[in-house]
Amino acid sequence: MEPLNTNRFPIFAAWCYTIARRLGYNEDEAKSLAVTRAKLGAAARGGMLGHGSHTAAPRAATDGSHRRGRDAGAVDQVVFVGMRPFVADENGHLRGVLSREIVPPRQYDSSVIRKLGDAYPEVIRVLEALAAALSPEELNARGYHLWERFAPMVHDAQGKESRPRFGQRALFEPAKVAALTAEIADEPRRHAA
DSSP states (O other): OOOEEEOHHHHHHHHHHHHHHHTTOOHHHHHHHHHHHHHHHHHHHTTOSSSOOGGGSOOOOSSSTTOOSOBOOSOEEOOBTTBOOEEEEETTEEEEEETTEEOOTHHHIIIIIHHHGGGHHHHHHHHHHHHHTSOHHHHHHHHHHHHHHHSOBEEOTTOOEEOOOTTOOEEEOHHHHHHHHHHHHHHHHHHHO
């Protein structure tokens, strides 16, 4: 797969989806949880968490037109990729919760699959190979640190990498993921020596 110029959000959400699937969540649960975790990360990076923001209260909507999901009701938290996102039970299935609203799985389809387009299956393939290199528990514990090693980066004229500004497109390099997969596969040999 060739490098891909894209925003970080769909790649990180795809990574979270891959981790959720490896942890045993079904397709829709993984999609909802992945978008929830990726949006929490974006909010944290943008400085929108922890300042008494309005996210703890439901949004006001007189006709319901501004609401994306349904009210979550009782919520819980799960440890997932370095954070503890809120979740709720919806008809026996786990769903992520943001602003006390359930994050519908279709948000993954529109904000990840559609944005990555034809590249999506290949992105998932390289991420699944990396995820398979670790046990589910270790993958969940190390997932965010692994992300930092292959997250899309911008390159200046001299080739120096840096984190993109919020919303800026950057280069996702599948070769970095493949190298990280090989490095993890080699860890038992290095520790035995």
